[in-house]
Amino acid sequence: MNENFVNIGEILQSLRINKGLAIEELAEDICSVEELDLMEKNKQVPTIDQLFRLANKLNVKLSDFFDFTSADSASYVSAVSGLINKYRRELNYKAINEIVQREKNNPLFNFPSSQQFLLWHEAICLYYLADPEKRDKKVSVRMLNEALDLTNPIRKGLSEREIEIKMAIALIEKDDLNFEEAISLLKGILEDIEMLPSLAVPQIRLRALYGLSQSLASINNFNESLIYSEKGIRQCINDEVIYLLGEFLYQTASNYLAFDNKKEGIKYLTKALHIF
Numbered sequence: 001m002n003e004n005f006v007n008i009g010e011i012l013q014s015l016r017i018n019k020g021l022a023i024e025e026l027a028e029d030i031c032s033v034e035e036l037d038l039m040e041k042n043k044q045v046p047t048i049d050q051l052f053r054l055a056n057k058l059n060v061k062l063s064d065f066f067d068f069t070s071a072d073s074a075s076y077v078s079a080v081s082g083l084i085n086k087y088r089r090e091l092n093y094k095a096i097n098e099i100v101q102r103e104k105n106n107p108l109f110n111f112p113s114s115q116q117f118l119l120w121h122e123a124i125c126l127y128y129l130a131d132p133e134k135r136d137k138k139v140s141v142r143m144l145n146e147a148l149d150l151t152n153p154i155r156k157g158l159s160e161r162e163i164e165i166k167m168a169i170a171l172i173e174k175d176d177l178n179f180e181e182a183i184s185l186l187k188g189i190l191e192d193i194e195m196l197p198s199l200a201v202p203q204i205r206l207r208a209l210y211g212l213s214q215s216l217a218s219i220n221n222f223n224e225s226l227i228y229s230e231k232g233i234r235q236c237i238n239d240e241v242i243y244l245l246g247e248f249l250y251q252t253a254s255n256y257l258a259f260d261n262k263k264e265g266i267k268y269l270t271k272a273l274h275i276f
Contacts, residue, residue, distance in 0.1 A: 167204065177218075
């Protein structure tokens, strides 16, 4: 068992009893009673996702589950970052925002890279959690640029994370129907990606290609949209992933149908349906 979690069972049980919760109540919608019992006996390690949900139900901070006398602060920051990344993939902005608001004043996140990470996610939550009619794109984009300024004020030789932050700006522009700006940013992102020796998260390129194909189709540039949707399909095949493959196939079908090419449109719709 990871030594960073050596006291977690005792902490869980103590907090649960202190809050007057039966084990069945705490486990509900999080895990089985049997799993929670094993966690409390230090026979099973909860996932960071389960820890976050348990902390919310117990009305305590996630950090309360970490013993800082034995666990280094980097482990905690890494765990929180991993949880935020998971929720970002799920588009669970409410959960992300809860974590960011709890951690933004935590001294463990005082380093520029950690501050950048939280500011990045605070900005996207501010935009996507707002009522669509009341979203303030300018504030979110300003915050994202401030996040980039923390590590790369001249915007040269962007790192993978900095490219992701730039991607957040591009996607907000797209979702705010500012397609020309989104297209310009996304094409720049693809160039930035080519400058990297490799990608730790290959899905970044796929998101850029899909956002670009969508944006081009939105301004009726179906020819160029088709180029990028087909590039996305080839990239999925090359990377051996189905991430966004169905979406690329559907976008390709839509482009062909816009040309009134029903044969190709139906072919790609059938493929998309199979993937979905």
